Amino acid sequence: MINASALFGSLLANVEVSSYLPILLLLTIAIGFAVTNLLASQLLGPKRKGNVKQSTYESGMNPVGTARKRFNVRFYLIAMVFLVFDIEIIFLYPWAVTFPSLDHEVSNSGIWLGRIVFFILTTVVAYVYGYRKGVFKFD
Amino acid sequence: MIEKIFTLWPEITLFVFTCVVMILGLSRSLSVRRLCAPLSAAALAIAGVLALTTTPDAKGALPHLPLFVKVLTCAVGLVLLLQLAGTADRGYETRVARGEAFDPLRSTRAEFYAFFLFSLTGLMLCGNASDLIWLFLALELTSLPTYVMVAISADRNSAKEAAVKYFFLGALGAATFLYGFALIYGGTGTTDLQGIHAALSQQMATGGINSIAMAGLVLSVIGIAFKIAAVPMHFYTPDVYQGSSSGVASMLAFVPKTAGFVALILVLATVGWVSTSPATHGQLPEPLHSLLWIMAALTMTVGNVLAVMQNSIKRMLGYSSVAHSGYMLVALLAGPGPEGASLTRNGLSAVLFYLIVYAVANLGCFAVLGCLEKTSSDGKSEEIDHIDDIRGLISTRPLLAWVMAVCSLSLLGLPPLLGFMGKLPIFSTGLAAGEIVLVVILGLNSAIAAYYYIRIAKNAILEQSPVRPAGEEIRDAAVPARQFAGIIAGLGTVVLAIIPISSLAIDGGTFRHSRSGVTNSPAQTLPAPVGSAEPATADAPTGPVADATVPPTIAR
Numbered sequence: 205m206i207n208a209s210a211l212f213g214s215l216l217a218n219v220e221v222s223s224y225l226p227i228l229l230l231l232t233i234a235i236g237f238a239v240t241n242l243l244a245s246q247l248l249g250p251k252r253k254g255n256v257k258q259s260t261y262e263s264g265m266n267p268v269g270t271a272r273k274r275f276n277v278r279f280y281l282i283a284m285v286f287l288v289f290d291i292e293i294i295f296l297y298p299w300a301v302t303f304p305s306l307d308h309e310v311s312n313s314g315i316w317l318g319r320i321v322f323f324i325l326t327t328v329v330a331y332v333y334g335y336r337k338g339v340f341k342f343d
Numbered sequence: 344m345i346e347k348i349f350t351l352w353p354e355i356t357l358f359v360f361t362c363v364v365m366i367l368g369l370s371r372s373l374s375v376r377r378l379c380a381p382l383s384a385a386a387l388a389i390a391g392v393l394a395l396t397t398t399p400d401a402k403g404a405l406p407h408l409p410l411f412v413k414v415l416t417c418a419v420g421l422v423l424l425l426q427l428a429g430t431a432d433r434g435y436e437t438r439v440a441r442g443e444a445f446d447p448l449r450s451t452r453a454e455f456y457a458f459f460l461f462s463l464t465g466l467m468l469c470g471n472a473s474d475l476i477w478l479f480l481a482l483e484l485t486s487l488p489t490y491v492m493v494a495i496s497a498d499r500n501s502a503k504e505a506a507v508k509y510f511f512l513g514a515l516g517a518a519t520f521l522y523g524f525a526l527i528y529g530g531t532g533t534t535d536l537q538g539i540h541a542a543l544s545q546q547m548a549t550g551g552i553n554s555i556a557m558a559g560l561v562l563s564v565i566g567i568a569f570k571i572a573a574v575p576m577h578f579y580t581p582d583v584y585q586g587s588s589s590g591v592a593s594m595l596a597f598v599p600k601t602a603g604f605v606a607l608i609l610v611l612a613t614v615g616w617v618s619t620s621p622a623t624h625g626q627l628p629e630p631l632h633s634l635l636w637i638m639a640a641l642t643m644t645v646g647n648v649l650a651v652m653q654n655s656i657k658r659m660l661g662y663s664s665v666a667h668s669g670y671m672l673v674a675l676l677a678g679p680g681p682e683g684a685s686l687t688r689n690g691l692s693a694v695l696f697y698l699i700v701y702a703v704a705n706l707g708c709f710a711v712l713g714c715l716e717k718t719s720s721d722g723k724s725e726e727i728d729h730i731d732d733i734r735g736l737i738s739t740r741p742l743l744a745w746v747m748a749v750c751s752l753s754l755l756g757l758p759p760l761l762g763f764m765g766k767l768p769i770f771s772t773g774l775a776a777g778e779i780v781l782v783v784i785l786g787l788n789s790a791i792a793a794y795y796y797i798r799i800a801k802n803a804i805l806e807q808s809p810v811r812p813a814g815e816e817i818r819d820a821a822v823p824a825r826q827f828a829g830i831i832a833g834l835g836t837v838v839l840a841i842i843p844i845s846s847l848a849i850d851g852g853t854f855r856h857s858r859s860g861v862t863n864s865p866a867q868t869l870p871a872p873v874g875s876a877e878p879a880t881a882d883a884p885t886g887p888v889a890d891a892t893v894p895p896t897i898a899r
Contacts, residue, residue, distance in 0.1 A: 315348070319348075326358075326362065329362040329365065329366065332366055333366060333369070336366065336369040336447050337369065337447050337448050338447060338448050
């Protein structure tokens with residue numbers, strides 16, 4: 205039979221509890237932020253009620269009704285421009301994590317830097333292209 | 344990996360030019376917009392020169408393949424560019440010239456040329472691939488732009504329909520071979536092609552290939568079959584070829600097909616065509632051999648039989664594209680043959696050479712279709728397509744009629760022409776590999792193919808021009824570059840048959856044999872000289888390229 209408390213104790217013994225302190229801090233801030241906001245709007249906000257104001261908030265959409273609605277085709281363009289930046293971030297993060305740990309004496313760090321600059325320039329090209337196509341025009 | 348970047352100058356050049364073209368094509372000024380085509384041509388020319396001068400990455404079983412693919416891409420790309428002239432934006436530019444304000448959102452010129460160059464960049468990267476992930480990305484870079492190009496190539500609904508069909512079936516194909524690649528990785532533990540070769544050789548030596556890896560190989564072959572339009576994945580071909588304009592259709596017959604065959608060669612080279620037992624030496628493992636055998640036989644037969652029934656020339660050429668993939672699969676099945684084999688024994692060289700042969704002749708046929716227009720039922724002018732439209736072409740436009748006839752007969756493989764030079768090695772490699780039944784099927788199929796190719800040639804040069812009622816006359820499309828492309832291709836089928844360009848293909852198909860799974864030293868590869876003239880550019884018979892010898896392979 206396994207002694208549960210002994211197992212738990214040995215697990216705890218191997219863990220630096222203090223290394224989880226930042227996570228605890230973050231959790232506290234997150235919960236505190238939400239609670240503070242709710243309390244502040246309760247105390248400070250004007251209280252006017254109405255049908256629309258009391259309905260569920262659904263990112264500006266009507267919460268009740270059919271979900272098969274037509275979207276403005278512009279949203280697709282915006283989604284595609286978003287993809288450009290999304291891809292950029294996907295590659296920038298691993299690069300940024302790896303770059304400082306490169307041995308700059310041995311490896312050719314200029315090429316590593318050049319590659320990411322080249323890559324960012326290509327996303328700039330995509331951005332200029334989108335701008336010329338009028339993706340950012342809302343009229 | 345980091346040193347590999349220095350072997351990629353042609354691709355990088357092409358990519359940088361692509362970015363420039365993409366921005367300049369959206370300019371408000373017409374003269375700047377017109378720079379797209381010349382800039383693309385300059386990019387291809389520079390990339391071609393760079394490809395000849397930079398040392399390709401010579402790892403793997405096929406050390407000379409990258410050089411071959413890059414030079415071929417640039418040479419054929421230049422002729423394709425001529426043929427694509429005036430495809431994008433012709434209608435919109437006329438409206439702008441009449442005074443409509445230029446709106447970048449409505450223009451498609453920038454995308455068209457940029458995607459064309461992107462696709463060719465992908466094809467060049469395919470030849471360079473040394474890793475499954477690289478190969479997958481290169482194949483997708485080749486294919487994704489072509490979906491859009493089909494959609495914007497013609498201002499009619501059939502083009503959009505073609506693009507949607509092509510896109511969804513393309514996604515299916517890509518998913519299939521990506522799954523295959525994943526299983527290969529699962530079965531061998533690496534994505535590096537050389538590593539896979541080593542792992543599979545070890546598995547073959549110790550009781551057969553892992554079933555996961557074998558399933559991966561089979562799925563990869565079936566998925567890549569989409570790119571080459573081979574039988575289980577050929578259904579899109581006629582609709583897409585008919586829906587897109589002729590320039591894009593001939594590009595579809597060259598770019599994804601070449602990428603597909605290069606990918607097939609690279610993937611199959613990991614199994615090696617080299618087994619440990621002398622009895623089966625030179626053959627692929629049994630499941631792959633059977634798969635390719637059945638695919639080749641079905642692809643040839645289905646393509647040719649269905650092509651016979653068509654009255655639309657584009658559909659006919661679409662099914663003929665299926666059939667030609669079947670022919671090339673026969674040579675692929677035969678494999679590289681004994682070490683130091685010539686074109687008549689080396690199946691891989693035969694495939695690579697046939698890709699040139701097919702590209703040139705096919706380009707000519709499509710160029711003629713692109714040169715001529717008629718009024719469609721809804722009052723728009725569109726390219727000719729029906730077999731009756733070229734009837735009696737000889738009496739009105741003799742040059743185009745001869746181009747059509749020579750190119751279709753070259754596709755058939757009539758002896759003095761380039762097509763014969765390409766088909767002969769396919770027969771001989773098939774026979775050398777002992778695939779007698781398959782070669783008999785190949786012969787029968789050539790006989791079936793004769794019906795529709797001769798029908799095209801007969802309609803073009805032997806028939807009388809019928810009296811066409813008013814409103815149904817055949818007109819010239821006002822794009823002289825397309826006629827030029829047609830003439831180059833027509834001359835190519837004749838001239839290239841005389842110039843021994845096949846030596847270049849031998850070089851590309853030179854296979855580095857290894858029995859143990861460990862790659863041999865580069866000294867064992869055949870030091871074949873690079874061929875005298877550039878392939879497929881009969882327009883510039885610049886003579887021998889200064890006796891360019893094989894760049895020294897990098898020993899690692």
